[in-house]
Amino acid sequence: MEKNVLGIDLGTGSVKVTAVNKLGDIVGQESTSYPNPQPQPGWSEQNPNDWVNGTIAAIRKLVNDDNVDPVSISGASFSGQMHGLVLLDKNNHVIRPAILWNDTRTTKQRKEIEDKLGKRFVEITGNQPLEGFTITKLLWVKENEPENWAKVKTFLLPKDYLRFKMTGNIAVDFSDATGTTLLDIHDNKWSLEICQVLGIPEKILPPLIQSIDYAGNVIPDFADEADMSTITKVYGGAADNSAGAVGAGIMSPNNALVSVGTSGVVLHHEVDLSTDYGGRLQMEDHSIPNTYYSMGVTLAAGDSLTWYKNTFVPDEDFTEMTDEAGNSPIGANGLLFTPYIAGERMPHADSQIRGSFVGIDRTQVRRDFTRAVMEGITFSLKDILTIYDEIGATIDHVTSIGGGAKSAVWTQIQADIFDKPVTTLKNEQGPGIGAAMIAAVGLGWFTGFPACADQFIKFGKTYEPIQANADKYAKLFKIYQQIYPQTKKISHELRNFR
Ligand SMILES: Nc1ncnc2c1ncn2[C@@H]1O[C@H](COP(=O)(O)OP(=O)(O)O)[C@@H](O)[C@H]1O
Ligand SMILES: O=C(CO)[C@@H](O)[C@H](O)COP(=O)(O)O
Numbered sequence: 346m347e348k349n350v351l352g353i354d355l356g357t358g359s360v361k362v363t364a365v366n367k368l369g370d371i372v373g374q375e376s377t378s379y380p381n382p383q384p385q386p387g388w389s390e391q392n393p394n395d396w397v398n399g400t401i402a403a404i405r406k407l408v409n410d411d412n413v414d415p416v417s418i419s420g421a422s423f424s425g426q427m428h429g430l431v432l433l434d435k436n437n438h439v440i441r442p443a444i445l446w447n448d449t450r451t452t453k454q455r456k457e458i459e460d461k462l463g464k465r466f467v468e469i470t471g472n473q474p475l476e477g478f479t480i481t482k483l484l485w486v487k488e489n490e491p492e493n494w495a496k497v498k499t500f501l502l503p504k505d506y507l508r509f510k511m512t513g514n515i516a517v518d519f520s521d522a523t524g525t526t527l528l529d530i531h532d533n534k535w536s537l538e539i540c541q542v543l544g545i546p547e548k549i550l551p552p553l554i555q556s557i558d559y560a561g562n563v564i565p566d567f568a569d570e571a572d573m574s575t576i577t578k579v580y581g582g583a584a585d586n587s588a589g590a591v592g593a594g595i596m597s598p599n600n601a602l603v604s605v606g607t608s609g610v611v612l613h614h615e616v617d618l619s620t621d622y623g624g625r626l627q628m629e630d631h632s633i634p635n636t637y638y639s640m641g642v643t644l645a646a647g648d649s650l651t652w653y654k655n656t657f658v659p660d661e662d663f664t665e666m667t668d669e670a671g672n673s674p675i676g677a678n679g680l681l682f683t684p685y686i687a688g689e690r691m692p693h694a695d696s697q698i699r700g701s702f703v704g705i706d707r708t709q710v711r712r713d714f715t716r717a718v719m720e721g722i723t724f725s726l727k728d729i730l731t732i733y734d735e736i737g738a739t740i741d742h743v744t745s746i747g748g749g750a751k752s753a754v755w756t757q758i759q760a761d762i763f764d765k766p767v768t769t770l771k772n773e774q775g776p777g778i779g780a781a782m783i784a785a786v787g788l789g790w791f792t793g794f795p796a797c798a799d800q801f802i803k804f805g806k807t808y809e810p811i812q813a814n815a816d817k818y819a820k821l822f823k824i825y826q827q828i829y830p831q832t833k834k835i836s837h838e839l840r841n842f843r
Contacts, residue, residue, distance in 0.1 A: 354423075357607035379399050392442055404571040419784075422579065424585045424592075431506045462542055471627075508581070557632070586612055587638060592774075595744060605755070609646025650722065680709055686699060744768050753806075
């Protein structure tokens with residue numbers, strides 16, 4: 346009988362489940378969307394049980410509509426949206442909605458950590474204590490919801506909660522543990538120094554596992570609900586950007602990953618911790634054992650386009666809308682957009698900045714606005730690539746994944762703005778393929794990730810930069826870079842009106 350692995354990509358907009366056979370062929374792919382409530386400006390939450398129910402619904406469709414035999418599913422693993430805080434009580438029940446990676450309510454807690462630990466925090470974790478990271482969310486609950494804090498037995502990251510519901514076992518994998526910024530990245534242990542200084546009880550720290558570690562079989566309750574078999578072995582899984590890098594074959598430093606999902610990411614493979622980014626970029630443990638990756642994150646990349654579409658173009662699908670933008674010229678007839686609609690993380694770690702359209706002219710039409718949004722998101726990723734340039738990294742090629750890579754118009758814009766060749770995957774779901782690869786390596790189907798990559802990764806088209814476009818974008822990028830410093834004060838003053 347054919348054997349398959351499941352890659353479960355728990356994104357912010359939806360969960361995508363991909364079944365892949367031993368040859369690396371996708372034999373089924375299903376997804377379920379779920380809401381992302383924003384109860385106040387800057388807040389972003391999700392109900393962890395929506396992730397579980399969404400995954401169950403997607404797997405049921407895979408089994409019943411795509412005819413993936415449950416007994417053929419030898420292994421499953423995960424790619425998960427990072428940093429989100431799931432708090433569990435003594436009965437392992439969820440205490441409050443998860444506080445997500447793009448929730449920026451925690452500026453006060455960020456400052457407290459900076460005041461108490463200063464540079465030492467970056468030395469230990471490889472990261473700054475930014476609003477997005479789990480540690481500031483823990484402190485926020487401790488300070489603002491003492492009744493919930495008193496109930497906390499442990500905490501998990503999003504995909505780790507899903508794994509717990511599938512296997513009954515509690516653990517966090519290392520690639521998501523660095524994203525909490527509570528892990529000492531040098532010795533891969535929870536930092537008791539940070540816990541002590543910030544008053545976080547050691548007893549709530551969950552056990553740590555590697556991405557490729559066996560984490561248990563699917564338990565009968567979950568198998569019944571999802572039409573699965575308890576034969577399926579479950580493996581640790583990884584932070585979505587780690588899994589995305591694996592699924593896109595980013596295994597050397599000259600090839601960067603760009604991901605446009607809800608967030609936007611530029612990611613660089615790091616063989617060790619020798620490059621000191623000083624917290625300007627994130628540094629994370631990788632799912633490939635004993636390696637790391639650095640990355641910069643735009644908080645609202647695909648999220649900006651989704652906001653724009655829902656608000657102004659609700660009756661067209663993404664493909665129609667982005668294709669139409671292909672008929673607007675480079676620079677959208679003089680219109681620029683900054684995607685800071687949820688604040689920004691990198692290069693401007695500013696929870697109060699907000700987005701803007703600059704240069705609106707009465708000759709412009711809808712396609713210009715759509716193009717400006719797509720270009721502005723891409724400029725924000727170029728801003729991150731510029732940090733790598735300054736540090737001296739040699740990146741000569743980009744692999745592009747995530748929902749944004751579905752659009753040929755946008756991928757060409759990426760090639761032109763980055764002024765580098767950009768390759769897509771045949772199936773843009775890099776994180777899902779990466780998650781399936783983790784299960785395949787965990788099962789021992791392959792000797793390691795490089796051998797699995799040879800079989801599982803199928804590249805699509807390469808978009809070469811068009812020099813005339815790249816030259817125009819280089820000039821526009823200089824203008825784009827002036828918008829943040831010039832709108833910062835205005836954005837901050839508007840805070841009280843949001
Ligand atoms: N056909 C398309 N063309 C361009 N962008 C798209 C298309 N479909 C979806 N997107 C963008 O991709 C984003 C979702 O990407 P995805 O990788 O699924 O995100 P997540 O993992 O955060 O759920 C959306 O926010 C949207 O902006
Ligand atoms: O915060 C980060 C990475 O540090 C985000 O990249 C999240 O991991 C969410 O990812 P998507 O839902 O956009 O894939």
